[in-house]
Amino acid sequence: MPAYYLRSKPSLFQKTGLGMALALLLAGCAMGPAYQRPVVDTPAAWKEAPAVAGWLPAAPADGLARGDWWTLFGDPTLNQLAAQVQVSNQNIAAAVASVAQARALVGERDAARLPSVALSGSGQRAGGEGSSRAGNSVSATLGASWELDLWGRLQLLADGARASAQASEADLAAARLSALGTLASSYLQLRAADAEAGLLRSTVQGYERSLQIAQNRYSAGVAAQTDVLQAQTQLANTRADLAGVLADRAKLEHAIAVLTGVAPGGFALPVQSDVAWAPVVPAIPLVVPSALLQRRPDIAAAERAVEAANAQIGIQRSAYFPQLGLSASVGQSGSVVADLYRASNSLWAVGLSLAQVVFDAGAITSQVEGAKAGHAAAVARYRQTVLVAFQSVEDQLTQAATLAAQEGLRREALAAAERTEQQMLNRYRAGQVGYTEVVAAQASALSARRALLQLQVNRQVAAVLLVQALGGGWQAG
Numbered sequence: 032m033p034a035y036y037l038r039s040k041p042s043l044f045q046k047t048g049l050g051m052a053l054a055l056l057l058a059g060c061a062m063g064p065a066y067q068r069p070v071v072d073t074p075a076a077w078k079e080a081p082a083v084a085g086w087l088p089a090a091p092a093d094g095l096a097r098g099d100w101w102t103l104f105g106d107p108t109l110n111q112l113a114a115q116v117q118v119s120n121q122n123i124a125a126a127v128a129s130v131a132q133a134r135a136l137v138g139e140r141d142a143a144r145l146p147s148v149a150l151s152g153s154g155q156r157a158g159g160e161g162s163s164r165a166g167n168s169v170s171a172t173l174g175a176s177w178e179l180d181l182w183g184r185l186q187l188l189a190d191g192a193r194a195s196a197q198a199s200e201a202d203l204a205a206a207r208l209s210a211l212g213t214l215a216s217s218y219l220q221l222r223a224a225d226a227e228a229g230l231l232r233s234t235v236q237g238y239e240r241s242l243q244i245a246q247n248r249y250s251a252g253v254a255a256q257t258d259v260l261q262a263q264t265q266l267a268n269t270r271a272d273l274a275g276v277l278a279d280r281a282k283l284e285h286a287i288a289v290l291t292g293v294a295p296g297g298f299a300l301p302v303q304s305d306v307a308w309a310p311v312v313p314a315i316p317l318v319v320p321s322a323l324l325q326r327r328p329d330i331a332a333a334e335r336a337v338e339a340a341n342a343q344i345g346i347q348r349s350a351y352f353p354q355l356g357l358s359a360s361v362g363q364s365g366s367v368v369a370d371l372y373r374a375s376n377s378l379w380a381v382g383l384s385l386a387q388v389v390f391d392a393g394a395i396t397s398q399v400e401g402a403k404a405g406h407a408a409a410v411a412r413y414r415q416t417v418l419v420a421f422q423s424v425e426d427q428l429t430q431a432a433t434l435a436a437q438e439g440l441r442r443e444a445l446a447a448a449e450r451t452e453q454q455m456l457n458r459y460r461a462g463q464v465g466y467t468e469v470v471a472a473q474a475s476a477l478s479a480r481r482a483l484l485q486l487q488v489n490r491q492v493a494a495v496l497l498v499q500a501l502g503g504g505w506q507a508g
Contacts, residue, residue, distance in 0.1 A: 103313035109215065116292075118292075119292030120291065129202065130200050147176055148174070152171040190342045191343060198333075204328035218283075219310075219488055221284060222303055222488075227276050227484055227485075231273040241266075241469070242266055284298065285298075287300065311491070312490045334413055340402070343406070346402070353385050353386060355383065355385050356384040423500040427493060434489055438487070441479070
């Protein structure tokens with residue numbers, strides 16, 4: 032039977048004189064249940080793990096960067112931005128301050144378990160119309176007080192504060208992981224936007240040449256005016272697409288500026304040519320599902336919240352028992368300051384205080400039940416966090432596998448579309464097909480190029496999301 036069941040019912044304390052005797056016999060008994068981490072069933076392996084397909088090899092952790100996972104993408108600019116985010120991001124700064132605040136509370140709770148000493152002094156001069164002269168009085172007192180932690184209430188308060196501080200540290204790790212993950216995703220998409228803008232600029236130049244060909248053929252009387260109109264329509268639509276991509280790039284640049292703690296107006300990233308864009312999709316080493324419970328900061332924070340809620344049960348139960356305190360003081364008084372040094376003017380006092388609730392209409396019982404319910408809710412939130420974490424990893428494994436399989440198919444489709452485009456242009460120049468077929472072939476080829484480019488950046492983003500789902504970087508051992 033747990034120790035916290037070794038107590039009389041509240042009515043016994045409230046209605047009989049045996050409460051004090053029983054309280055003294057129970058000195059040192061734990062008020063709260065012994066903390067145990069909530070049990071969660073974990074699978075032996077990931078359902079979507081690529082053990083057979085090999086599309087995402089699990090490299091040994093020793094061969095990869097430890098902690099700085101973003102360096103796996105091989106981009107120096109991304110590395111510089113990541114360093115700036117860790118220093119200047121305001122969400123991270125707020126989380127750092129929350130950790131400091133939580134640690135300060137731990138110090139406050141620990142200090143409450145020790146005696147406190149206070150020094151006080153006073154001096155006054157008093158007189159009146161009926162008195163011959165005014166009188167002086169001075170005093171100095173040194174006092175000490177100490178609440179005896181017979182039932183472990185103060186210890187539980189300190190333990191709860193310590194668990195909350197550890198949860199804040201996990202929240203800081205989660206904030207850092209979120210900021211860096213958002214940075215990496217935004218930056219990779221920005222570079223993909225640069226590549227797509229370069230692709231569209233090249234396509235615009237090609238369409239301008241196609242328009243010139245159509246105009247020449249129309250002027251020579253060998254083509255209809257509709258060929259010119261179709262070429263103009265295609266060119267205008269592509270220019271509009273280019274403007275949209277540039278707008279998206281600007282928004283991504285603004286988001287990166289805010290992540291690095293800089294106003295968008297004072298931040299700029301040079302445009303990278305599509306020729307220089309070489310997307311890297313790193314291999315992500317997988318951990319066993321049970322290790323995820325220690326790696327993910329949101330799971331760690333939820334587990335620490337469970338322990339803090341567990342301590343609250345004991346804190347509320349301690350209200351059934353009396354609070355005892357010791358106090359002592361020594362002081363001097365006199366009419367002048369010199370009197371404070373005379374032994375004959377010294378005063379001292381020692382005391383014992385006791386406070387016990389006699390009748391509260393069931394308030395303490397309700398508080399205890401509320402603490403139990405809070406603990407049950409914290410356990411449920413912890414288990415839900417674990418389940419969502421498992422889901423997140425499985426989702427990203429599925430996404431990464433699907434994108435890897437699609438890339439080969441996209442490349443095949445692009446090769447066929449480009450051959451068709453070139454053949455249609457050649458046949459149009461020879462007068463064998465109408466311009467409508469050329470437009471269709473060009474639109475298909477452009478769509479295939481953009482689809483492959485988007486798939487490549489999606490694979491990079493999926494790798495970032497998998498890193499986040501796995502709890503961040505890798506540590507040896």
